[in-house]
Amino acid sequence: MKPNRPNIVWLTIDSIRADHTSVHGYSRATTQNLSRIANSDDGSAFDNCISEGIWSLPVGTSILTGTYPVYHNTVAEGDMIPEDITTLPELLSEAGYQTYGVSGNPWFSDATDMNRGFGTFEYISKDNLLSAGVGPFLKFVLNLRRHSAGYTLDTGAHCTDFLANAMVKQWIREQDGDEPFFIYAHTEGAHTPYYPPTGHHNRFTDELDMSAKKARTFAKDVGANLHEHMATGLDFSDDESQALIAAYDGLIHYLDSQIGEIFDLLTNSDVGDTILIITSDHGDLLGEMGVLSHKLSTHDGLVRVPLVTHGLDCEKTDSLVQHIDITKELARRAGCDDEQFQGTTPGNREKAIIHRSSDYFEKTKHILSKYGSALETDQFHPSDTHGIRTKTHKLISSNDRTELYELPDEAKDISEHKPDVKARLSNELDSRLREFSRDQNVNSDAELDDDMKDRLSDLGYL
Template structure:
């Protein structure tokens, strides 16, 4: 944990009375609803989030800096773009030189706790920096050995083989307990959210420290595979569709991309129902988390932030999952902030980014971190911040390298369709109030009028060459030219992590 940066604690007697003293808060909770896209959130699917928005501030034009977990979380933690923080498909480790949000809170006297249910957000990829405790939600007993291969066994033979291979990695008694939980005792339809909220509730009830706390939690339920509890699914499935029919649909985004199988419109409709049910389920867990904060007496003193890290394609634009493009379906995410100055039911439609959150959270907590502020490309969303004098006129997003790579797709499927080779490119996007422009390092480009074509179906780049030139210049002004941008080697992953990421559709 770095300790040389000059930061100021947000305790009651150390706050700057001349800087938003009435709007500082004691604690900060940051919740990421993994794979939550803005267009699928609302009063029907996410009533808890909707209530938070009615009591706090909803940002209706919020955008991730990247379309998948690793680079998006890295931007969220550092305030930098993927090409700046270096964590992406070509290099999967967060740059050690960058200051992280948890480090800022830790060095300011906060207790820092992380609960991750996505295997990208672990110490293996550099996300433990600043956390006193970063828990892995897929493990019932915390251990470095990952028994995920047992969970994913297709039959008894595979499960027994995986058990033989993994049981003696680390503590065999702990591994056996984790296997027993995953194979026998784990509730159906939950990917760690229920265990996470229970653990957080217990932690809040038993903690005896007077320090303020920073709590980060990632809920992964909306991620493939969509397997919500039956009672949730039945609320959102289309007429005539059964739970058994919907959950029997193959969910393998990379195989779908490579035309290893097809999905009909009717099946995509059922998959969208399952996805919405997953959002509803995790929204109830969000309500449990709020209830735990209320029961512990911490709610009124807590800045509570909820966002998606990226969205999802479920048949839109011919894609399934969240790779290979920068459509708004993937980068437009929900963002709600509650507490402190964000408690008046405000709805803001200005362009904001998730990488604005580090400066927003620190300013609201009364913390000054010059190093993070210097590296950050974000701006504070605090209502009284001087950064809000002029609304942002554009947001940016990047897809630095394909994930998984084309080589890995070839290794899995041997022969892949010609059009998949088009995805072997680097993409950047700029979105203004009027237009969205996307450019690739292979010459690919698209331009959309987002006012008349919000779903980005019609490319108008041929009709608006002057606008293309203008927005291309904006991209090159913000980043280096695409042709000179490079990617580094990927760090080596442990086998257990590879298995888990394959289960999530990344490999």
């Protein structure tokens, strides 16, 4: 019999913003399975999950280490998890857990040391699709229209989420030992370029003037050339803007169907008590502030993400929460708490901390400059930027300036109208940063192979 410790399955679905999920109030039925899980016995949905950053590398590191970016400092291309920080899978492995990791995102791979602590780790790329097994691979190939871009040689259009989720399900089926297990999957999710399977995309194209096929092709082009489109001012018609959103929503709908299959397998399997975590590392902007994807800004479209759990037993789901809170709670449940964790008990958070590095800003600005950018980058902070967010306000601060917004409005700085709120949040942000920062000891020797670089280019990073 297994020890009285829960199994843990954590699914990070890339690039999903909370306000495009029906479980968090979106008008379109994009996430019926997430709603089903949240409304089931032992299910819950946290409406105010705020990410620690705006892109996969720093947020993924925060998830696995339970620390803020100002502590782990894994925030720029080439950074790896510092060797002196213990990861959650390392702790769980030492505590007797079977640990399994799978990823379709190059930032979450052995190149960045994200595989550390996993007994088994698989990175899926276009060069190793058979790593998922012959059965899942053949099913994927024979159902490319249902699960990916159809029969096209354009590898940038294909999504590996089906294969990653098939590997997760296979691992669950194989668990029959006495040890509890930890599964962590970081899939491509709703990342650019937006090219959902046709059946899921067509659910959201009825109100478009253009055909569903043309809308899908347009959305893929925008995602594949997002810097050029941003640089030229996102000169889209209303119908084109809606076509982009329809493709994004179609991807989320497809991913939700995959999540539902994993949940059903867990609930119908004799694997014992299992905690299921479903979230995203960050969202995406769909034209707000002239931005596409997850660049430049700390807008809520980037940092407010879905968080649905099953088996976590938390009642205060309307409070703020961050990934590192869940990491700390999972470690506690597994009996391997560690002093380095900087989160708090889920349900007890009143303020969230956000980070965006100057390196990430400069890299994006450099790419935009190749197209003679018309985007007003002065609206964004060029230096390292930190934010503190409550339910009602967000303060964004850097060496350049400090701004205060009253949510949901993130266009008008209200610093002059509420100087007391600005002063209070500024002081608290400074205090939190002093508390959570440390002397940096980051390893910046990550080596991405050619296949990873090609995939990052497809995803709009390079």
